[in-house]
Amino acid sequence: MGLRTLGTALLAIGTLVGGSLIGATVSSAAARTAPPKPQLECPYYFVCGQAANGSSFAYKDCNFEFKLPNLIGSGPLVNNQTAGTVARFYDKNHRLLFTSRAYDARTVNWTPVWYVRAC
Template identity: 55%
Template sequence: MTPRKLAASLFAAAAIVTSALTLDGTAAAHTGGELRHTGLLTSERFRQPPLTAAQMRNAVTPEATRSSWAADSLNCAYYYICGKGANGNRFDYTTCNTTYTLPNLVGWGSLHNNQTPGTRAHFYDVNGAWMFSSDAPDRNDVYWTPVWYVIAC
């Protein structure tokens, strides 16, 4: 097991524990219901099927973009879903029906779904299990470490 996968597994376990203990309004802090006020969907009603082995194996891995730590907000062009981890790595994706591998996002960071209203992006863990979805328009803080894949729309 690579160090990144081991770290992701450990952080995923920590995120599960954290989600049960904190209620600070972030995606990882909610264990059940639909989050209408945030645009993040975590309830069983919105659960997506897991990614297939082929989807994970053939996931697109674009070049990681590193942004400045000084950037306060995540600028995201219209039609895109963007995210940034605490380590400064970020992504900007727009192509539908494509499984993307996220660029090693670590810790808490921003998520901005600036796609056309109602467009839903889905996020998955290292094993391809659905974690949450985001309906556009949406801005949120997310604990990125256990999140490995995204389907923009």
């Protein structure tokens, strides 16, 4: 193999390896990126939610259970109460479905949820 052919072969190998490393770096960086948190304005001391149908709520009173508006579909839940405060979510028969400990921001299916006790 002549010097010219060897140089061309080395250049081609370097390009392939370099391109692979660049692609691997971008791919691994993208894999480490956390998924976006649900976006919903929720004042401090409140627990808030919004469903796909546009219905939403924002409550902070701890003394009783609130009947939620007609929430249909998935949407954001933000528990922006003081650290450690637990909101409880219930179905139409007042059975506990899930809890949310402050601070919490996630997407939930609101369709089966009928009631919330903010704290």
